[in-house]
Amino acid sequence: MNRRVARLRAAQALYQMDVAQSEPNEALESVLDTGEEASGFLKDLIFGTVEHKAELDTxxxxxxxxxxxxxxxxxxxxxxxxxxxxxxxxxxxxxxVTFNEAIELAKAFGGEESGKFINGVLSKSMEELNK
Structure with a gap:
């Protein structure tokens, strides 16, 4: 599983957890194709995002x-x-690379406006984090 696919699967799992209040392991299993193995990167994205959710939301x-x-x-x-x-x-x-991949995912799932919105939020967030 390449990183682009892992990001796609992670976004799907995180969405499912947000909407359906699924547990991380359940969401992970539900986004994998039959016979597909979760990569370490995919697991890191899902479980790391969940672990740091409060900080990220701030x-x-x-x-x-x-x-x-x-x-x-x-x-x-x-x-x-x-x-x-x-x-x-x-x-x-x-x-x-992460920034561009996120914008592309947003455009694919949410359309052009989502891409612009996430671009703005990530740009401002990164400016603060780099200070």
């Missing part, structure tokens, strides 16, 4: 203009949390 909330995190779409929230987790805690991936 960062996101501080960088929303005219919005609250509760008002964000479930897909946008899942992708933003996952991307921030990856940029904060996974050192071997360039931040611009």
């Amino acid at each position: 960062i996101i909330s501080a960088n929303l203009v005219g919005w609250t995190i509760e008002r964000m779409g479930h897909v946008d929230r899942a992708i933003t949390r996952m991307a921030l987790y990856e940029m904060q805690y996974i050192d071997d991936i360039p931040k611009n």
Whole structure:
């Protein structure tokens, strides 16, 4: 499983946890194709994002203009949390790669506006984190 597919599966699992209140292991199993094995990267994205959710939500909330995190779409929230987790805690991936992958995922799942929205939130969040 390459990293792009892992990000897609992780976003789906995080979305499921947010909407259906699924447990992480249950959500992970539900996004895998028959016979597909979860990569370490996929597990790290899901379980790491869940572990750091409160911290990630604080960062996101501080960088929303005219919005609250509760008002964000479930897909946008899942992708933003996952991307921030990856940029904060996974050192071997360039931040611009994670950033671009998150925007592409947002466009694929939520459309052009979601891509722009996540771009803005991640840009502002990264400026603060880099200070």
